[in-house]
Amino acid sequence: MDPMLVIERQAEQTDSRILLLVMDGLGDLPREGDGHTPLSAATKPNLDRLAAEGCCGRFDPVGPGITPGSGPGHLGLFGYDPTEYEIGRGVLSAVGVDFPLGDGDVAARFNFCTLDAAGNVTDRRAGRIPTDENVRLVAKLREIKPPAGFELFVETESEHRGVLIVRGPGLGARLADTDSQHTGVPPLPVRALDAASAGTAQIVAAFVAQAHRILAGEAKANGMLLRGFDSLPSIPSMQQRFRLRPVCIAGYPMYRGLARLVGMEVPPPPADLQAFPGAVTAHLAGHDFVFVHVKYTDKAGEDGDFERKRQVVEEVDRLLPDLMAAGFDAVVVTADHSTPVPFKAHSWHPVPGLLWSPGRAFRDGVTTFSEQACIGGALGRMPLRQLIAEAMACAGKVAKFGA
């Protein structure tokens, strides 16, 4: 049996508190020369103290060799098997613009694209039009009328990216992408992949046809490509599974959306990083699990900016005492995936992590928090989804199994 099912069975609600501090994309590779990663190069006395007083390890978000998207990475952090609950691109985009997706809604990510006179795609991203142009076009598309009894929502993400949501009775989400991922060919027709989705396909096809008429005069964004049709997955909440009462402090909509999917309470985003500690304290009442998400490490990794990634770590380090000021029984600091600076993209490398819980976490002799130091940590290398079990145990939230 999966040991996490034992955790579910033995979980006990207590007043003890867990802080899960996630630095998105934190994991990195040693650079040539001095062998430093942004994390190992950072001056971070507070993180190093937690590592020294607690234990470290490395964690596979999905499994060895598997590069996770943001969805799977966060499911792992929250104790879920990312291969068991897949979250479609459309759903992730919808929650990523803070759209209040309901059960049965069908969401798809779309790109504005450029079509030539023959109707073939010449640019899948419509020359990466600026976001305000996207907003202008989305306002036009919102005038498209759905069939009676249904609703259509069109939302801007950024640049050429947006989300389409269909709401109404009896929808199915098994629709094929209309984005062939190729140029020189027309968009694929809207096509249902099962009988239950045939009606949805009709609604979406009518929308796309009308959208193409509306966009016909545009120089760049005269077409649309849709992909990742999906509905909200049915995920048991962290409350149901682990008897936790979780709250999410995050600045970015996608992570707040992911937190909502597992039943977290999600207050409005803090104004900036400096406002995170205040938000943690303000929303602690009634909660025993605080998920704090810092996006900027990942952004620096995606930009290939070693120095900025290092600086974000240092900034988070300075905030750490205030983030912990309310008092926690167990603190986890880790990442949802690695975003190595030389890759400028997510990677499969296990993420470094530390677990601090005085007198409870095994003090393993690791005295600094880095990818390299974590290799020798007491937590070893394990699936990311099991890290929450160690934290819950340290916080006294897992009863003895068996007599």
Next chain:
Amino acid sequence: MDPMLVIERQAEQTDSRILLLVMDGLGDLPREGDGHTPLSAATKPNLDRLAAEGCCGRFDPVGPGITPGSGPGHLGLFGYDPTEYEIGRGVLSAVGVDFPLGDGDVAARFNFCTLDAAGNVTDRRAGRIPTDENVRLVAKLREIKPPAGFELFVETESEHRGVLIVRGPGLGARLADTDSQHTGVPPLPVRALDAASAGTAQIVAAFVAQAHRILAGEAKANGMLLRGFDSLPSIPSMQQRFRLRPVCIAGYPMYRGLARLVGMEVPPPPADLQAFPGAVTAHLAGHDFVFVHVKYTDKAGEDGDFERKRQVVEEVDRLLPDLMAAGFDAVVVTADHSTPVPFKAHSWHPVPGLLWSPGRAFRDGVTTFSEQACIGGALGRMPLRQLIAEAMACAGKVAKFGA
């Protein structure tokens, strides 16, 4: 879900190349006194350089405490769960003598044995008769006529060991061993374990009866014991599972046979170890995964010869630059199982392994390739079958999972 199923789903065919260099039975135990293993004692600048530039770890071929045979060890190396695909002794013996086993053929390993006047087994190995005597007896047994529509093949392995293959329509492979593993009792009768194998049992029983008549005058090898009846397992190929185009460079038939079972192309064996690099280069066209199998480490382990095992490592090390000369994006060096010198046999100890892939594999600070140094490696301790996933990721053959 097993993460390897994610690897299957996300696998992409690319031009990048992986070299899997297997030193059979490489893993060993530190000896008394200086604590060296043959691997750690070897002078091996090239292997040490790969370890220093890449990352190391230890790998369980089947699982902790489980001593694998050659079949399970290699299935693990090739990314298969050895507990999911069992390869019977008969099939392993058949492929081990390069017999072109077809679907539906039933193969059994046999021993020549010694029977007393009462028909009881007195020596299960017929005094380990020399191989040329085996060849002489096999020639006699080949005169036995199968029933119409069927074929019988009798093949020498070595000493007292051989293989019987039955070919024809509608055979079943569920036959009980006739080798009771005891002396002082007669061989067990040929017995079908299911209805589908009843016809096969009749054919084999008739063969054995006639063989015993033919062998009756022999001083030592006057009987036969059969075990490990099996047919070719249905194993999805590495091409199907991982979109790899694998080729096998191996000197020993059993390993070429195992490679064929997972769909590898298997050119003729190189004349000797010195000919391996040339063979790798010669057969690279059209392939992106090269499995190189070196047997001699295992043979030295089986002989309990520390010095010879060390020397084989050094010889392989000298060949390494030439083996890699064609250019590889990821190189794995590891073993199918441990064969510790003091054991003179396979053991359950995890095997050491290294993964080299500049800029892609995490450089973990391990600077030498040995069982001891691998304990501190970034790959940690993991199931052997997941090592291929790490190599595929380094070679850019695994797409991101999830949005």
